């Protein structure tokens with residue numbers, strides 16, 4: 001099996017979408033599932049959510065933000081390059097049904113996979129309102145696509161330099177409009193905030209937990225997430241959970257467990273690029 | 284074969300296996316036991332009495348023809364010797380190293396009554412290593428039967444079933460969920476007990492005889508077993524192991540620095556975190572590691588932690604006599620500096636302001652009457668609570684089968700309590716054409732019993748395939 005990169009789209013600075021050949025994954029994947037990417041023999045296994053697929057061409061797409069060693073290394077790859085391994089589809093597919101009115105909230109790079117859900121929700125007959133949020137305007141990815149897929153789109157940035165300022169406007173929306181379901185994909189702080197906002201209105205709110213993972217298939221337990229006081233595994237019980245029941249503070253804390261090591265890894269890599277393309281070997 | 288010449292005196296003491304010095308080896312991940320050289324192998328082989336009714340063979344779960352292969356060593360017919368072993372055991376380099384021989388083949392050896400039994404495992408290892416140095420022997424091809432078989436999981440059970448079925452002429456596709464094949468042999472058992480190059484070599488053999496191995500394929504997500512059966516696969520063998528870690532359900536278990544044994548071992552063995560940042564996967568190991576448990580898995584975690592530079596304390600709720608780990612491994616670990624705390628169990632973990640574990644509350648235990656497992660049950664002693672400082676905890680209290688396959692295969696009967704797949708004496712499950720074996724059936728057991736199950740199932744599958752229309 002060769003996992004060849006067929007196309008690369010730059011969605012924003014340091015944010016890319018790869019279309020990769022993987023017919024057996026494309027044949028099975030559904031919205032909400034993820035893949036695990038391995039770049040090389042020495043590489044780590046990182047989970048990325050599938051944001052598009054083409055069953056006929058046999059490709060799957062994922063989008064990533066260059067935050068650390070592995071995503072930066074991934075960002076250096078070109079069309080035609082090959083990934084060492086791609087495992088998937090992993091995780092449970094999203095529940096897509098005709099709920100009526102659905103609110104979809106996406107933050108930063110997770111906007112890309114959110115739009116796959118928006119599309120599926122639309123196809124299932126829902127009226128879909130989409131909110132895109134990011135730190136700055138650049139992070140509001142795929143705005144045109146969001147507009148073409150949704151009934152209504154709101155944009156927001158953290159400082160209000162573009163669109164609404166923060167998510168306070170959502171409180172106002174909910175005062176006037178009734179939603180039957182809410183789907184949030186984005187940074188944990190965002191998912192936490194949205195879940196807190198929807199809770200008083202009892203809108204079932206589904207979040208995508210992104211704990212650290214290794215195998216992604218239930219073997220290591222590093223991805224454990226506390227939901228309603230119970231220990232669940234992000235990879236096999238999730239990745240989607242009831243946002244009103246997730247312990248977000250613990251999730252953030254567990255995501256940061258290896259921050260010092262990740263920094264070392266990233267710094268070493270940056271120091272070494274300029275050698276071969278993979279950046280692992282010095283010039 | 285009866286020897287008519289006067290017999291030389293039998294040596295009662297086994298030939299020792301050279302080992303790395305404990306002080307040196309605790310600082311590296313290289314193999315501890317170094318293996319016999321030719322002279323040592325010949326000397327040990329000479330001790331075997333070539334019994335007419337060899338008891339040792341009865342002790343081996345796959346019935347390796349032990350006297351026959353030892354005779355080959357004696358006569359320096361190494362190539363023939365390895366073929367003799369491989370007629371029954373596809374992974375001799377692995378078994379020679381990690382089989383609990385002291386409970387299997389060697390415990391039955393007649394020489395054990397007057398002295399040390401013949402070191403069957405070490406001799407098996409000698410031949411397998413000889414073969415690796417001298418090129419693999421491929422068996423002759425059997426005419427194809429036109430039947431298609433799928434194997435789920437490339438651990439010892441799956442690898443054995445695959446080897447046997449392809450030798451019988453079936454077309455074999457093996458699906459492995461991880462990116463590397465070998466199961467526990469690759470992700471669980473550490474390098475210093477079983478070098479990964481050996482596992483790779485054994486897998487290469489299976490591929491060279493024609494098995495189509497597909498890594499990164501999680502059956503149940505990529506295709507389910509019913510889908511495989513509907514799309515041209517005639518029979519399936521499930522050897523998916525017992526890879527789901529068990530936690531204790533006590534407060535503070537999600538703090539940083541608390542690893543399941545599987546996480547710790549996967550980081551280290553599969554992802555090579557001990558070599559971070561050469562390898563990308565990180566691993567933080569503190570100064571005071573507590574390993575909870577007492578089996579082989581706990582020993583492997585403890586000995587790996589020592590090699591990463593930590594002081595290690597093993598916390599076990601029963602006493603030393605009940606330690607389920609292999610005696611040899613306990614001794615090796617103690618030589619390397621392991622400290623054990625028996626008759627104690629954890630109650631809760633406390634963390635620092637960054638969310639990392641800093642101490643754990645425990646309670647002392649005493650042994651009560653025997654429980655179902657035949658071991659004396661540990662009972663907490665009231666008022667005996669105490670606190671231990673620790674910065675890393677590894678929970679090694681057992682694994683259960685991963686439920687993905689069971690959840691995605693309608694009609695597959697499982698033990699509702701243990702999650703293990705139910706099979707008959709031939710390894711057949713509740714579904715026609717679907718067989719299972721290894722840890723997914725028995726719960727965590729041994730390499731050789733998993734291989735035995737793979738063999739039994741392969742035999743039954745062959746019969747099923749050849750009679751099926």
Ligand SMILES: Cc1cc2nc3c(=O)[nH]c(=O)nc-3n(C[C@H](O)[C@H](O)[C@H](O)COP(=O)(O)OP(=O)(O)OC[C@H]3O[C@@H](n4cnc5c(N)ncnc54)[C@H](O)[C@@H]3O)c2cc1C
Pocket residue numbers: 034046047048049050062063064065066067068069070071072109110113209210211212213239255256259262263265266
């Ligand atoms: C189910 C799942 C789906 C995901 N989908 C996507 C996706 O579609 N696109 C995408 O860009 N990322 C996604 N992630 C996060 C992604 O896996 C991590 O960003 C990636 O592992 C970073 O690797 P790195 O080596 O580049 O950075 P690292 O050096 O590992 O980390 C750099 C920074 O990212 C943080 N980080 C590490 N892991 C995570 C995580 N799991 N979630 C959030 N922050 C993390 C670290 O704390 C650190 O600050 C997903 C994670 C999960 C569990």
Ligand SMILES: Cc1cc2nc3c(=O)[nH]c(=O)nc-3n(C[C@H](O)[C@H](O)[C@H](O)COP(=O)(O)OP(=O)(O)OC[C@H]3O[C@@H](n4cnc5c(N)ncnc54)[C@H](O)[C@@H]3O)c2cc1C
Pocket residue numbers: 381382383435436437438439440441458459460461464465466467468471472473500501502503522523524525526548579580583685687688720721722723727728729730731733
């Ligand atoms: C740390 C440790 C030390 C041990 N030490 C010893 C020892 O010294 N001696 C000894 O005899 N035994 C030892 N054992 C036990 C022994 O390793 C196991 O009993 C044996 O490996 C079981 O073999 P198996 O083939 O049933 O399963 P496994 O070896 O667990 O292999 C199962 C394989 O199936 C794959 N898989 C799972 N689900 C799927 C799926 N849905 N689709 C595709 N693939 C899947 C897994 O990724 C894995 O590779 C040890 C175990 C551990 C964990």
Ligand code: SF4
Pocket residue numbers: 342343344345346347349372378379382384387388389403404407731
């Ligand atoms: S396979 Fe294991 S039990 Fe059987 S002879 Fe070899 S070492 Fe002994």
Ligand code: SF4
Pocket residue numbers: 330331332333334337338339340349350391392393394401403
């Ligand atoms: S029982 Fe012992 S002495 Fe007899 S054949 Fe087996 S290994 Fe040799």
Ligand code: FES
Pocket residue numbers: 212213214215216217218219220221222223224233234235236
């Ligand atoms: S990532 Fe290992 S169990 Fe979920």
